[in-house]
Amino acid sequence: MAAPPLLLVTVFVAFPIVVAVAYSLGHVGGLNATIASIAREQHTVDAWWQQTFAAYGDVFADERFLRDLGTTVLVTLVTTVAVVLLAWVIALYLRMSDSIPAKVLSALAVVPMFIPVVIASWAILTFYAGDGFVRTIVQAFGGDAPTLGYTVVCITIGMVWTQLPFATLMIVSGVQGVPQPLIEAAADAGASFGRIVRSVIAPMALVPTVIAATFTAIGTLGAFTVPYFTGPNAPTMLGVEMAGYFTSFNLPQQAIVMAVVVFVIAAGFGALYVWANFRQAQDAGRV
Amino acid sequence: MAVRWVRSALGAVAVLALATFVLGPLLWLAAHAFATSWTFPNLLPDGWTLHWWEEVFADAQLFSSVRLSLAFALTTIVVSSVLCLPAAYAFGRFDFPGRRTLLIGLFATNAFPKTGLFVSLAALFYAFDLMTTFTGVVIVHVLGTVVFMTWIPAAAFAAVPRSLEEAARDAGAGPARVFRSVTLPMALPGILVAVIMSFLASFDEAQGTYLVGAPVFYTMPTEMYSLVLNYPRQVAAVFSILLSIPSVALLLLVRRHIMGGQLAEGFQIR
Numbered sequence: 001m002a003a004p005p006l007l008l009v010t011v012f013v014a015f016p017i018v019v020a021v022a023y024s025l026g027h028v029g030g031l032n033a034t035i036a037s038i039a040r041e042q043h044t045v046d047a048w049w050q051q052t053f054a055a056y057g058d059v060f061a062d063e064r065f066l067r068d069l070g071t072t073v074l075v076t077l078v079t080t081v082a083v084v085l086l087a088w089v090i091a092l093y094l095r096m097s098d099s100i101p102a103k104v105l106s107a108l109a110v111v112p113m114f115i116p117v118v119i120a121s122w123a124i125l126t127f128y129a130g131d132g133f134v135r136t137i138v139q140a141f142g143g144d145a146p147t148l149g150y151t152v153v154c155i156t157i158g159m160v161w162t163q164l165p166f167a168t169l170m171i172v173s174g175v176q177g178v179p180q181p182l183i184e185a186a187a188d189a190g191a192s193f194g195r196i197v198r199s200v201i202a203p204m205a206l207v208p209t210v211i212a213a214t215f216t217a218i219g220t221l222g223a224f225t226v227p228y229f230t231g232p233n234a235p236t237m238l239g240v241e242m243a244g245y246f247t248s249f250n251l252p253q254q255a256i257v258m259a260v261v262v263f264v265i266a267a268g269f270g271a272l273y274v275w276a277n278f279r280q281a282q283d284a285g286r287v
Numbered sequence: 288m289a290v291r292w293v294r295s296a297l298g299a300v301a302v303l304a305l306a307t308f309v310l311g312p313l314l315w316l317a318a319h320a321f322a323t324s325w326t327f328p329n330l331l332p333d334g335w336t337l338h339w340w341e342e343v344f345a346d347a348q349l350f351s352s353v354r355l356s357l358a359f360a361l362t363t364i365v366v367s368s369v370l371c372l373p374a375a376y377a378f379g380r381f382d383f384p385g386r387r388t389l390l391i392g393l394f395a396t397n398a399f400p401k402t403g404l405f406v407s408l409a410a411l412f413y414a415f416d417l418m419t420t421f422t423g424v425v426i427v428h429v430l431g432t433v434v435f436m437t438w439i440p441a442a443a444f445a446a447v448p449r450s451l452e453e454a455a456r457d458a459g460a461g462p463a464r465v466f467r468s469v470t471l472p473m474a475l476p477g478i479l480v481a482v483i484m485s486f487l488a489s490f491d492e493a494q495g496t497y498l499v500g501a502p503v504f505y506t507m508p509t510e511m512y513s514l515v516l517n518y519p520r521q522v523a524a525v526f527s528i529l530l531s532i533p534s535v536a537l538l539l540l541v542r543r544h545i546m547g548g549q550l551a552e553g554f555q556i557r
Contacts, residue, residue, distance in 0.1 A: 001373040001374055001376060001377035002373075002374040002377040002378060002383075002389065003374070004369075004370040004371070004373070004374060005370050005371045005374045005393065005433050005436070005437055006374070006389060006392075006393070008370060008429065008430070008433065009392075009393055009396050009430070009433055012408065012411070012426060012430055013396040013399070013404060013430060014392075014396060015411070016404060016407040016408045016410075016411055017396070017399050017403075017404060017407070019407050019410070019411075020403060020404070020406065020407035023407065031407070031410040031411055031414060032407075032410060033410075034409075034410050034413055035406070035407075035409075035410060093298075093301070097298075099295075099298060101295070101298030101299060101301065101302045102298070104302050105301060105302055105305055106546070107542075107546070108302070108305045108306055108309050108310070109305065109309070110542075110545065110546065111309050111310065111538075112309060113487075113538075113545075114487065114531075114534040114535055114537065114538040115313065115531055115534060116487075116490060116491040116507075116508060116511075116530055116531070116534060117491055118491070118493055118508045118511045118512070118530075119313075119316070119511070119527040119530055119531060120312070120313075122316065122511070122515055122523060122527065123312035123313050123315065123316040123527065124312045126312070126315060126316055126319070126520065127311055127312035127315050127316070128312075130327070131325070131327035131328075132315070133311060133312075133315045135327070135328065136327065136328050136329070136330060137330075139327075139328035140328065140330055161308070161309065161312075164309075166550075169545065169546075169550050169551045170551050170554065172551075173551035173552070174551070208551065211554055215554070218397070218398050221400070222398075222399075222400035222401060222402075224400075224401065224402060224494055225493065225494070229515070238400070239400055239401075239402055242400065242402045242403060243402045243494075246402070246406055252406055255402070255403065255406060256403055256406060256407070258400075258403070259399065259400045259402060259403020259404070259406075260403070262399075262400045262403070263398060263399045263400065263403070266398035266399075266400075267395075267398060269398075270394075270395060270398055274391060277387075
């Protein structure tokens with residue numbers, strides 16, 4: 001019964017990824033023949049057991065790529081930290097108080113999940129643009145706000161906006177799952193609010209937090225739509241840059257190299273996720 | 288007394304800040320759909336009009352993209368349900384060797400950037416003659432739903448208490464009856480959340496749709512890309528509102544289940 005989706009993913013995702021990685025290492029036969037016949041500045045090998053890292057050399061020698069890589073990693077880190085912090089504040093507020101503001105906050109944080117990313121990106125760009133709301137309001141009070149549209153800051157704002165719902169749902173659910181008697185026992189023993197969060201709630205909500213952080217990081221690393229709409233032409237994120245290398249510069253091999261680099265970084269975050277799940281299973285005595 | 292006052296003031300400020308951050312851009316864009324023009328730095332547009340709505344509704348191309356988007360989204364959830372729900376049941380109920388690895392493997396495929404994937408997927412699609420076909424676009428959309436459609440219902444199936452099923456069996460119900468009357472209704476909220484998430488994922492997909500579908504199939508999100516570049520901002524605003532309607536309607540429908548933890552539960556592998 002488990003076979004159909006696995007088969008689907010194997011044929012249409014895993015297999016193409018393997019083919020793509022082979023292409024990045026210089027293999028231009030088989031399915032890669034069509035792309036290879038029109039690509040520029042391609043590095044190839046003659047036999048299946050050989051490989052060349054020349055395309056990787058090209059890409060890593062390219063200053064533009066290095067700047068984009070730095071931007072991508074920076075945006076990913078800032079977005080992940082910001083999203084997790086924001087989600088934690090909302091989750092703690094909701095846990096400690098049953099008030100209307102707490103409920104409204106958690107509902108607001110989920111709204112972006114239901115807005116198509118294309119629209120969100122466009123809306124965020126117009127909001128922070130030169131003639132956008134932020135500058136209009138500041139102007140009305142006699143100030144002068146910077147134009148954030150088409151900047152890396154705007155990309156980060158857009159990424160936080162789109163990633164917030166998932167992290168909030170995960171972390172709220174983790175924090176709500178901490179049994180009330182544990183919190184009360186700690187409070188009775190004289191623990192301060194900070195101490196309760198640090199010693200009781202945080203350890204118990206660690207796994208959902210790691211899951212939220214991993215998904216946020218992976219989602220941000222490969223992002224295309226948000227940086228495409230809201231970011232500058234250069235430096236930009238690798239998701240946009242690899243599309244440009246493929247369609248505009250006609251350098252598919254180098255585009256694939258970038259995809260592999262992002263994949264390797266994402267796999268690093270993915271390992272964290274696997275570790276967190278394993279630890280949870282261990283705590284529950286299932287392993 | 289003073290403490291309580293400070294606390295509610297802080298709560299109000301937090302709500303206002305998050306509302307501005309989340310809803311501000313959407314409302315600002317929505318306002319443009321009714322504006323004749325908008326001169327910076329005026330707080331209000333120069334005038335109000337419904338002209339842009341007439342322009343959108345008069346454009347047959349835009350209208351057909353709406354229909355096409357809905358057709359793709361509905362086909363996607365049907366295909367994805369048929370392929371993934373039995374697997375979700377297997378993952379949720381049976382402890383077969385390699386189960387965890389396979390679940391994580393399904394997810395790992397998501398970590399490869401879509402752009403890189405589509406580049407090599409294109410080669411495969413040419414070989415299978417799937418380029419610019421309805422099937423080809425559906426495959427791309429279904430790929431984006433596999434994780435939701437497997438993980439969330441798997442958690443929902445796993446959470447159905449076995450004792451209830453046993454009780455039904457003791458009362459003389461056959462396996463099919465037990466599934467229909469006990470297991471399925473109890474897992475339904477999780478399945479519903481997965482279906483909605485898949486619908487949204489399909490409705491939202493632009494990059495792969497453009498690569499595989501253009502120039503034959505233009506859905507709403509792919510249309511949005513060219514709208515933003517080639518039309519007045521107000522037309523894009525009108526289109527954005529139209530494109531958001533199904534999503535927001537679905538949000539209201541499943542809000543309770545998603546907030547209730549069905550989605551969070553689905554992403555913790557057990």
